[in-house]
Structures are given as structure tokens and as C-alpha cells.
Amino acid sequence: xxxxxxxxxxxxxxxxxxxxxxxxxxxxxxxxxxxxxxxxxxxxxxxxxxxxxxxxxxxxxxxxxxxxxxxxxxxxxxxxxxxxxxxxxxxxxxxxxxxxxxxxxxxxxxxxxxxxxxxxxxxxxxxxxxxxxxxxxxxxxxxxxxxxxxxxxxxxxxxxxxxxxxxxxxxxxxxxxxxxxxxxxxxxxxxxxxxxxxxxxxxxxxxxxxxxxxxxxxxxxxxxxxxxxxxxxxxxxxxxxxxxxxxxxxxxxxxxxxxxxxxxxxxxxxxxxxxxxxxxxxxxxxxxxxxxxxxxxxxxxxxxxxxxxxxxxxxxxxxxxxxxxxxxxxxxxxxxxxxxxxxxxxxxxxxxxxxxxxxxxxxxxxxxxxxxxxxxxxxxxxxxxxxxxxxxxxxxxxxxxxxxxxxxxxxxxxxxxxxxxxxxx
Amino acid sequence: xxxxxxxxxxxxxxxxxxxxxxxxxxxxxxxxxxxxxxxxxxxxxxxxxxxxxxxxxxxxxxxxxxxxxxxxxxxxxxxxxxxxxxxxxxxxxxx
Numbered sequence: 241x242x243x244x245x246x247x248x249x250x251x252x253x254x255x256x257x258x259x260x261x262x263x264x265x266x267x268x269x270x271x272x273x274x275x276x277x278x279x280x281x282x283x284x285x286x287x288x289x290x291x292x293x294x295x296x297x298x299x300x301x302x303x304x305x306x307x308x309x310x311x312x313x314x315x316x317x318x319x320x321x322x323x324x325x326x327x328x329x330x331x332x333x334x335x336x337x338x339x340x341x342x343x344x345x346x347x348x349x350x351x352x353x354x355x356x357x358x359x360x361x362x363x364x365x366x367x368x369x370x371x372x373x374x375x376x377x378x379x380x381x382x383x384x385x386x387x388x389x390x391x392x393x394x395x396x397x398x399x400x401x402x403x404x405x406x407x408x409x410x411x412x413x414x415x416x417x418x419x420x421x422x423x424x425x426x427x428x429x430x431x432x433x434x435x436x437x438x439x440x441x442x443x444x445x446x447x448x449x450x451x452x453x454x455x456x457x458x459x460x461x462x463x464x465x466x467x468x469x470x471x472x473x474x475x476x477x478x479x480x481x482x483x484x485x486x487x488x489x490x491x492x493x494x495x496x497x498x499x500x501x502x503x504x505x506x507x508x509x510x511x512x513x514x515x516x517x518x519x520x521x522x523x524x525x526x527x528x529x530x531x532x533x534x535x536x537x538x539x540x541x542x543x544x545x546x547x548x549x550x551x552x553x554x555x556x557x558x559x560x561x562x563x564x565x566x567x568x569x570x571x572x573x574x575x576x577x578x579x580x581x582x583x584x585x586x587x588x589x590x591x592x593x594x595x596x597x598x599x600x601x602x603x604x605x606x607x608x609x610x611x612x613x614x615x616x617x618x619x620x621x622x623x624x625x626x627x628x629x630x631x632x633x634x635x636x637x638x639x640x641x642x643x644x645x646x647x648x649x650x651x652x653x654x655x656x657x658x659x660x661x662x663x664x665x
Numbered sequence: 666x667x668x669x670x671x672x673x674x675x676x677x678x679x680x681x682x683x684x685x686x687x688x689x690x691x692x693x694x695x696x697x698x699x700x701x702x703x704x705x706x707x708x709x710x711x712x713x714x715x716x717x718x719x720x721x722x723x724x725x726x727x728x729x730x731x732x733x734x735x736x737x738x739x740x741x742x743x744x745x746x747x748x749x750x751x752x753x754x755x756x757x758x759x760x
Contacts, residue, residue, distance in 0.1 A: 355735045359707070394737075401709070401736070590675075590698050590759065610696070617759075620696035621676035649677070658670075658679040661686070664694045 292385020295324030304337030421473030512564030518598035529643025
């Protein structure tokens with residue numbers, strides 16, 4: 241229960257460490273977060289108040305509908321005129337919903353955000369933005385609260401461009417916002433008091449952090465050298481017992497699960513679906529062409545008999561993907577779209593993509609899949625091949641040549657080409 | 666009309682373009698990894714590293730300068746949706 245449905249005496253702050261109070265909100269009835277995550281026992285929006293000898297810092301806020309209990313907890317630990325600093329580690333609405341009201345009551349505070357946080361803060365505050373004091377902070381910057389100090393770590397893309405962490409030096413307490421958080425609601429707050437929440441911790445990583453693994457690694461590189469007595473995320477349990485084990489576990493989660501046997505070769509995965517065998521013939525020809533290159537390990541999969549999830553794992557480690565899809569009712573087939581949709585959980589930026597397929601009347605599937613791959617920030621250097629009905633032997637040779645060119649792109653052996661803009665019209 | 670040679674290193678392709686062309690107009694057509702988000706110079710998605718020929722690009726606008734700074738861009742990084750090629754040779758890749 242929360243807000244008006246909770247007895248006033250239950251809405252109180254919780255001491256996290258010396259002069260550090262939890263002033264967040266519990267949302268036990270939430271069953272779906274951001275559309276993409278299921279939350280079987282809800283979530284929490286953790287916010288913290290840090291008191292020093294000459295000021296109070298508020299670290300993040302809560303979802304807008306929980307502004308009232310948040311402010312009631314805040315008022316139990318500080319007067320508004322004592323607040324000197326508002327740290328926004330991440331500006332997604334579940335952490336900034338109470339910011340406008342807090343600023344209305346404490347307009348004098350200095351707002352500390354990352355360089356990219358400024359863009360979102362401007363959008364959040366709109367015309368009021370210029371009336372507040374905004375300080376852009378980067379790794380190593382500090383803010384003094386008198387006898388204690390907050391230090392900032394710029395950790396972008398865990399999981400938005402704006403994300404940062406804040407370290408309370410004297411307490412060795414790291415505020416990580418979404419990093420090492422999870423959707424798990426328990427009023428006992430601390431990891432050694434709540435129930436077993438490991439499934440939630442890993443589920444959250446899989447869907448929120450996994451697409452940004454390369455940035456999680458950079459964040460861990462910054463965090464690991466710190467002395468850490470406690471990790472205080474903005475969702476889920478506060479990690480006061482064995483906090484470093486959670487960092488170690490994140491290290492495990494960003495690593496490849498099973499060492500690849502491919503070695504130094506580049507990997508090209510070809511997925512195909514075929515109604516009458518024509519696209520299948522093309523797939524085998526692309527495979528044969530690419531496989532001529534000793535620098536490339538090519539694999540071929542029939543999508544109709546594969547599960548999406550293992551393929552997503554496979555693609556995460558691959559250098560290149562090629563999709564063979566027929567055009568049915570003016571579209572690529574559903575199994576292809578299902579796999580492409582599953583790739584939202586991984587980082588595809590910079591991978592090489594390609595598409596090909598047979599068609600009966602129109603052949604839109606190939607450019608549609610190419611456009612989707614470009615939308616996923618992949619490079620698609622070779623225009624896809626479309627073949628009407630079954631391929632001839634010459635057309636199969638075109639497919640083999642297509643495979644050779646894809647392989648050459650992967651090994652950096654592709655011949656430089658020059659075209660005129662008119663060739664693109 | 667003056668022309669420029671715009672090379673996308675990640676797809677090994679050079680395109681002869683008229684001066685005034687924005688990089689993003691070409692990058693998406695040739696399948697380069699420089700992809701767009703908002704196309705309005707706000708999101709920083711199309712951040713592009715200029716390998717050679719930065720002097721052959723238009724000066725960054727106040728908006729582009731601000732977004733580059735807020736995105737912690739390097740000295741040779743530009744926004745593909747904002748900068749225009751002026752002439753000569755330019756080589757780029759995704760940042």
C-alpha cells in the first residue's frame with residue numbers, strides 16, 4: 241500500500257547508514273513496468289536523503305504518482321531550506337516524477353546531472369529550466385555537504401545516455417540508480433532482510449542492461465576500484481550485505497556464457513525461411529560463397545525449426561547476420577520478424593547485416609528486413625538479392641558472389657568502391 | 666555545382682555528392698552504420714567520427730555545438746544530420 245491507502249505512521253523514512261535515509265516509495269501492486277517487464281510483486285522507487293554538516297542532498301526521486309509519500313518521508317528528515325543539492329542519476333520518469341514539485345518547494349537547490357542528463361532535464365522542466373541552478377557533473381567532480389562529500393561517476397548507457405552513479409565517500413556508499421537494481425518490492429528494503437530476489441536481479445539485467453553490455457563493462461571498470469560498503473540502487477533491495485558480490489555477478493553476466501570455439505575468425509550467421517525451397521537454395525548458395533573465405537566461420541539455420549531465445553544468444557556474439565526470407569502478402573515472414581524483435585535485448589550496433597529472398601509478385605521482404613537492420617544500427621553494405629520464384633544457376637552464382645562479398649566485408653578485404661549520388665536514386 | 670567525395674569507411678564506399686549534402690542523407694542510403702534518431706540535432710544518435718577532411722564540412726551550428734558537448738563528443742566528431750559537405754574529400758565512420 242502506498243500514499244493515501246497507507247496509514248500515516250507507516251510512511252516514514254528508513255535509516256540506511258549514518259545520516260543517510262531512504263525516502264522512496266513502494267509500489268507493490270505494479271504488475272508491468274515500462275511495458276517490457278513483468279513485476280510479480282511490484283517494485284520500489286528508492287530515493288535517499290544524505291545529511292552533511294552544511295547541507296542535505298537528495299539522491300533521485302520517485303514516480304510522479306508517489307510524490308506525496310516521498311515528500312512526507314522527506315519532510316520527516318529535512319526542511320526544504322536545508323536541502324542544498326538534488327542529484328539526478330537518471331532522468332527516466334520513474335525517478336524524476338517528483339522533481340517538479342520538489343523544485344517548487346525548494347527552488348534554491350543545485351541540481352547535479354550528467355552532461356547528457358541536461359538534455360532530458362531541459363525537456364522535463366521546459367520553460368522553468370532556466371530558473372533553476374543546474375550543474376553538469378562528470379567523473380571526479382564532487383559536491384560538499386560540509387563534513388562529507390559526494391563524488392560523481394559518469395556511467396552512460398546503463399541504461400540511458402544520461403545515467404551516472406554517485407559515491408558518498410565517507411560512508412563508502414554507492415548510489416547506482418538502475419545499475420544493480422531490480423523490480424522487487426519488499427518493505428524490509430535490505431538484501432539481507434527481503435526474500436530471495438536473485439531471479440528478479442537477473443531478469444532485470446537481461447532486459448534492461450544486457451543491450452548495453454559494453455557500457456556496463458565501462459561502468460564496472462569505474463566502480464570496481466572503489467571501496468564499497470553498500471550499493472543503493474533506485475529499484476529493489478539495498479545491497480548492504482556482500483555488495484561486492486553483486487558487482488562480481490554483473491561481471492559474470494556481461495561475459496560470454498560459453499567460450500566460443502571460433503577463435504579469430506569472423507562469424508556470419510545465415511537464417512532462412514523457405515516456403516517452396518527457393519529461398520533455401522539461395523541460403524545454401526550464400527553460405528557456400530561466404531564459406532570460401534578462410535577468415536569467416538559461416539553457419540546456416542532454418543528459422544522455422546529454431547527457438548528465438550537461443551538464436552538471440554548466438555547473434556549477440558556474432559559479427560554478421562544474413563536473413564533469407566520469402567515475401568508473403570507483401571511482407572517478410574513472421575518468424576523473421578519474431579527473431580528481429582527479440583534482438584531488442586542485445587547490442588547489434590556495428591554488426592554487418594544482409595538480406596535475400598525469393599518472391600512471387602512483389603519482393604518487399606528484403607528491403608523491409610534491411611531497413612529494420614539499419615534501424616538497429618547495423619551496417620548493411622550490400623544491397624540484398626531478390627529472385628523471382630526459383631533461382632537459375634546464374635542466379636545461384638549471384639548468391640555465391642553475394643556471400644563472398646559479405647565475407648570480404650567482414651575480413652576487411654572488400655575492394656573500395658566509388659559511386660555517384662545518382663546511382664542511389 | 667561543386668562536388669565532394671564522401672567516403673563511408675565502414676562499408677568501404679565513396680559517393681560523389683553535390684556540395685550542401687548532409688551526411689545522413691547518404692549514409693542511410695548506402696547502409697552505413699551511421700544511423701539517425703531524431704534527425705533534428707537533439708539526440709546525438711548520428712554521432713559521426715570524421716577520419717579525414719573535417720575542414721571540408723560546414724561549421725557546427727550553436728545547436729550542434731551544444732549537443733556535441735552534451736554528448737561528450739570528441740574533437741573530430743560531428744552530427745551527421747546537421748553538418749553539410751562543402752567540397753573536397755571527407756572520410757567518416759560511426760563514432
